[in-house]
Amino acid sequence: xxxxxxxxxxxxxxxxxxxxxxxxxxxxxxxxxxxxxxxxxxxxxxxxxxxxxxxxxxxxxxxxxxxxxxxxxxxxxxxxxxxxxxxxxxxxxxxxxxxxxxxxxxxxxxxxxxxxxxxxxxxxxxxxxxxxxxxxxxxxxxxxxxxxxxxxxxxxxxxxxxxxxxxxxxxxxxxxxxxxxxxxxxxxxxxxxxxxxxxxxxxxxxxxxxxxxxxxxxxxx
Amino acid sequence: xxxxxxxxxxxxxxxxxxxxxxxxxxxxxxxxxxxxxxxxxxxxxxxxxxxxxxxxxxxxxxxxxxxxxxxxxxxxxxxxxxxxxxxxxxxxxxxxxxxxxxxxxxxxxxxxxxxxxxxxxxxxxxxxxxxxxxxxxxxxxxxxxxxxxxxxxxxxxxxxxxxxxxxxxxxxxxxxxxxxxxxxxxxxxxxxxxxxxxxxxxxxxxxxxxxxxxxxxxxxx
DNA sequence: CGAACGGTTCGGGCGGGGCCGTAGCATCGG
DNA sequence: CCGATGCTACGGCCCCGCCCGAACCGTTCG
Numbered sequence: 001x002x003x004x005x006x007x008x009x010x011x012x013x014x015x016x017x018x019x020x021x022x023x024x025x026x027x028x029x030x031x032x033x034x035x036x037x038x039x040x041x042x043x044x045x046x047x048x049x050x051x052x053x054x055x056x057x058x059x060x061x062x063x064x065x066x067x068x069x070x071x072x073x074x075x076x077x078x079x080x081x082x083x084x085x086x087x088x089x090x091x092x093x094x095x096x097x098x099x100x101x102x103x104x105x106x107x108x109x110x111x112x113x114x115x116x117x118x119x120x121x122x123x124x125x126x127x128x129x130x131x132x133x134x135x136x137x138x139x140x141x142x143x144x145x146x147x148x149x150x151x152x153x154x155x156x157x158x159x160x161x162x163x164x165x166x167x168x169x170x171x172x173x174x175x176x177x178x179x180x181x182x183x184x185x186x187x188x189x190x191x192x193x194x195x196x197x198x199x200x201x202x203x204x205x206x207x208x209x210x211x212x213x214x215x216x217x218x219x220x221x
Numbered sequence: 222x223x224x225x226x227x228x229x230x231x232x233x234x235x236x237x238x239x240x241x242x243x244x245x246x247x248x249x250x251x252x253x254x255x256x257x258x259x260x261x262x263x264x265x266x267x268x269x270x271x272x273x274x275x276x277x278x279x280x281x282x283x284x285x286x287x288x289x290x291x292x293x294x295x296x297x298x299x300x301x302x303x304x305x306x307x308x309x310x311x312x313x314x315x316x317x318x319x320x321x322x323x324x325x326x327x328x329x330x331x332x333x334x335x336x337x338x339x340x341x342x343x344x345x346x347x348x349x350x351x352x353x354x355x356x357x358x359x360x361x362x363x364x365x366x367x368x369x370x371x372x373x374x375x376x377x378x379x380x381x382x383x384x385x386x387x388x389x390x391x392x393x394x395x396x397x398x399x400x401x402x403x404x405x406x407x408x409x410x411x412x413x414x415x416x417x418x419x420x421x422x423x424x425x426x427x428x429x430x431x432x433x434x435x436x437x438x439x440x441x442x
Numbered sequence: 443c444g445a446a447c448g449g450t451t452c453g454g455g456c457g458g459g460g461c462c463g464t465a466g467c468a469t470c471g472g
Numbered sequence: 473c474c475g476a477t478g479c480t481a482c483g484g485c486c487c488c489g490c491c492c493g494a495a496c497c498g499t500t501c502g
Contacts (some may be wrong), residue, residue, distance in 0.1 A: 008240075011232045019229075035449080046450070068447070075314065076314070081309075086232060092297070127358070135358075137348075137352065254479095255480090270480055271480090289479075
């Protein structure tokens with residue numbers, strides 16, 4: 001059993017409060033600079049630098065140098081998924097949940113999960129695509145589905161060629177159900193943003209839904 | 222954002238090598254005594270006792286006293302799920318995977334995920350149930366499905382009344398797909414064991430499959 | 443070219459927490 | 473009632489790793 005220590009390695013990286021705050025901040029999907037992450041974590045820049053090195057060594061995040069800045073992002077959607085699942089554990093047996101948090105209801109309704117949609121609306125999307133017959137069981141796009149996605153401006157051929165899995169079920173922390181991740185999940189979210197149906201709140205994971213009605217219509221026509 | 226420190230609390234609990242080994246051992250689904258867990262973790266009994274207290278305080282495990290023994294189990298399937306997802310992260314970006322481990326291929330083929338079936342065969346079960354029309358998209362049993370499950374000796378009414386969710390998608394570490402968890406997932410695994418199609422290897426998570434052909438037949442008739 | 447800024451490296455301080463030895467309680471057996 | 477067994481509580485040791493101050497590169501301005 002060599003897996004014991006290994007999951008411990010990853011969990012230790014996540015388990016330090018400052019690092020956990022950094023990772024949470026990166027769940028928004030956008031890359032952040034080292035200084036921004038330091039502020040987010042509430043530590044000095046030099047301390048943050050050390051944490052970021054560790055996270056990068058552990059391959060949980062990836063950094064790119066751009067001018068005199070260094071931008072960090074999560075190294076993959078699987079990391080985001082792991083964080084979501086941990087949040088679910090916290091949520092289900094979190095003891096004292098001191099204050100529900102002001103943004104809590106909004107988070108539960110619609111939020112960014114790295115690069116795709118999560119929350120009540122994310123699950124509704126997932127279920128709607130299946131019910132509509134645009135995704136077959138096993139999360140495989142049908143011919144009609146592919147056509148509908150193309151109509152939204154998504155290049156399915158392109159997505160198919162990418163190394164990233166096209167469709168992937170991601171466990172939803174607040175709903176305890178799965179929503180759609182993978183290349184298609186990300187592409188759909190981007191398309192919804194383009195149409196103005198969804199708008200991300202800059203510094204946070206919350207997503208505002210001015211076009212929720214339109215989105216639901218699109219799913220149920 | 223109060224969630225930062227909270228996920229850190231959970232991750233810290235998992236992040237200690239000895240505790241991680243204990244949790245891994247409990248992934249087999251059966252309750253173990255404090256001494257057994259101490260041995261599994263490679264620490265003395267007193268040290269183990271301390272770890273177990275912490276894990277219990279954090280509600281990751283639950284202990285019941287029975288005579289002069291104390292049996293511990295994971296406190297819920299969500300904990301098992303979190304561990305599986307962490308293993309997936311390890312697997313995908315685990316750098317040094319020193320030795321593949323002797324039981325590795327067997328683990329990938331069929332293993333216990335707390336109380337239900339995981340691995341290639343677990344995913345095949347999940348997909349088969351959907352393809353067969355016994356589960357509708359969204360993991361809802363159909364009428365035919367319910368009948369088929371009853372034929373196996375599963376009391377669907379009973380399951381429906383339980384507080385536990387009937388069906389749940391659980392992310393499979395080795396397959397990167399979902400398999401069936403929840404009350405029905407557990408009940409199916411138990412039924413397969415009853416029929417002798419599957420047999421668990423006592424101290425480990427590995428599952429032997431003398432009746433794999435029969436199981437697959439059952440899915441594809 | 444020099445000042446400002448983002449980022450990293452080094453060193454030392456310090457606290458938390460893992461570990462074990464010893465000892466103290468319960469339960470089970472004779 | 474006494475010993476063996478499973479488990480827990482306490483005390484002390486020690487090391488890991490978090491943290492910051494200060495100093496050091498590289499980039500970008502004016």
